[in-house]
Amino acid sequence: MANNCVQEEGGITVANLEQLASDMEEEIKRCTRGLQSYSAKSTCCIYKVPLKLEKNNDKHWYSPRIVSIGPYHYEEGDLNRDYKYQFFGSFLSRTRAGKGIGIEDYLKKLLPLETKVRECYSENVKLESGTEFLEMIVLDASFILGLFYKFQDSGPHETDEPLALLKWRLPYFCVDLLLLENQIPFFVLQELFDISKMPDDPSLSVLALQFFNNVMQRPKEVIERYDDNPENPPVHLLDLVRSSLIPNDPMRPQKEEFMIPFFSRLRQKDNTTLTQFIPCIWKLRRSGISVRPRKADSFLAVNFEYGVVEIPSIIIDDFMRYLLLNCVAFEQCHNSCSKHVTVYATFLCSLVDNPADVKYLRECGVIENYDVDRVADFIHSMGRDLAIDIDDFYLSRVFNDVDKHYRNDFYVKFTSFMRRSFYTQWPFLSFLAAAVLLLLTIAQAYIAIIGYVHPKK
Template sequence: MDRGNNDHLVRSMSQVLHSLRFELSSSSCIYRVPKRLRRASENAYTPQVVSIGPLHHGKEGLKPMEELKNRYLKAFLRRTQVTLEDYVAQIKAKEVDLRSCYAETIDLNSDEFVRIVLVDAAFVIEVLLRFSFRDCQEANDRIFSKPFMLQDVWPDMRMLENQLPFFILDHLFEPHKATLSRGQSLIELSHHFFKTLMHIDVADETLKSIKPHEVVHFVDFVRKLYPLPPWKSQHRGKREIPVTPTMTQLSRAGIRFKDGSKTNMFDVKFEKGFLAMPKLTISDQTEVTITNLIAFEQSQCEDQEKYINDYFFFLNGLVKTPQDVKLLVDRRILDNKLGDNKKGCALIKNLVDGVVDYSKDYFYFFTLCDDLNKYYNMGRHQWKEYLVTHFFNSPWATKEIIAAVIFLFLTLIQTVFSIMSYCHDLGKR
């Protein structure tokens, strides 16, 4: 065997193997979103205006923001009174840790990587400051004044692929907290920035429980603002995850609905024929927020930790048609700011498109789904649903049935009187 002819191939392959990381990092927390999740809405995962971090840096449509980001860096240096050289050295010292946060190898040299991280980190901190404190805004600021790009920047900053590790933001911010933000923490500034997009009231104790060293990036931070369900995830054993009847089917079977907990979106309860669901608001901001939270859970979390996945998987079972959305709206369980039941239905479907949960060992809402199915499948409830579906599904059908019953009743009375009259005539004879 002539091995000499293979030397070039061996050298080439050796170089590839040598370039690999010694070992994959357990610190990975920033991921590419899988194609199976992207198919419903590519734009929900792809920044449209500004790149944050290395994954989307340099893309053609995002280049115009680079000048503004550098202006924000200049302002940040002026606020902190720290030299550019000092900040570059700080980022360089943490480069290994920063790179390990990305699930894929970042194919950039050290200088380019550090430059991206520093510029983008300063930009993010400046956005938070200018959002919270109007006096931090500069004249002709392109984000907070004409052309008012905040509405475009907001979605990009909560996309999973468009993140910087939170620890580097906090590292640059914390030493200057007293002068930059009147003593407010980066956690507090982040909460103020994102809360209006989430349509939830975050309890003070929830916010206080979030520690900076436990937050890996903004998507993780937003997830932590949602309190955990008030019960542990339930092991399903060999049983399949039950798919619930729809809202329309449950309503026709006699189940009543009411607004539930004001503090925990996941505290859904079914007791004595009543399904209590905390109010949920959906808007044009919902898709980006929830799909990226779900993508993060799919990539980062164990089965028993995927409570946002599980909730919207459960909700998707309840909502199959615009009529189901209408029922949720009518019962004041859903605030549909999209203004259209068809759009609301499509949005809820898109949120879990591509999510694979059938193989999960744990499911937070297993018992709830099981109880709903047992109630629905009881004989008398099945009959009630059948009657409502086939005979009382519209006002006209109901009126026709009532008219028919009245007609039968009158016919019966007429028959009785006829028989009585006949008997009376026989008696006279």
């Protein structure tokens, strides 16, 4: 048979193999170029949500409902484009009257930044260079700033158009502006804000946090004391809100020699290895560890002292679900940011084994939500399949101290004895009566001895 004849082996010809090898070589080159291009994007900060998170939590938690921002959802009809131009017009009227700045000034300001903006997106932006891309970033940035200014002081007024029509949509706007896939770079907002800022305006960060506070309802002083960090500015609005929730003060260290009750130090095991998960609520309670709410500026400020896990109260409503899930998605994708929300999600997932644990947290005042089954499902799905560095995260002291306390044999046995002894009210009342009787007997004996030693004259 001639050398150029087709040889068949298992139904595949030599020509097929050569073509397959050639195609695979091309794929290697294409993917290598793509990987090099992705690695070169040092400013990359806006990502498509990983498929594993979409599968665990449902895609609708990451998709805009009212307004699309940026290129990822641009082809979906650019939701509420008319409202964007209405708020753009409001913002334009403000800057024209105050500083004489018009549309052309915004276009000239952002035109040189197109390449830098594109590099912020992990996926290739399909919009071609030119007027369409420039219109998108100017319109979206101006819409956001116009929205912030409209809601800056007393919020929407019933007679203010279009706010009278959009007042009921405010929570949806807040949610959509905090979706990971629905972001534009923060420096784009900052550029337009800088050329349009009035003397009495707060910083852009404070202005944005005031807007989101219409839904989050944090104390005003917490918002106003947030300081811009020029050395480490937020990369987008989601990162801004996430960063504002990170506690400023580290967790307070416990003083082992004096602050921990004596009986919790007896027979303490030497356990310096960080455990990956802490036990769930019912196991902690069985070992004598209780939970109570803690007053703090952020729900992330979890603490553990004196055998008590202190957790700031959190309202797990739809807005909080959107915020937590998108913060986790951002932290999973962005290597250069801290993983506070991811660790918090892991912490909640460790505590909650079933709806009964959620019910206990609700009764303690830690979680505010009446649908315990739904909250339990949400916590499990949010904390599933997350990548964390177990040796470097902000709750490491809490995890270690809870684990040490939980593994303390004496404390567990003492708690078990107390539970068995006082499981009902009658043993407790019997013990109380016996204790009172003993104290009275001691007092009577003491009085008798004093009377014998020092008789009355």
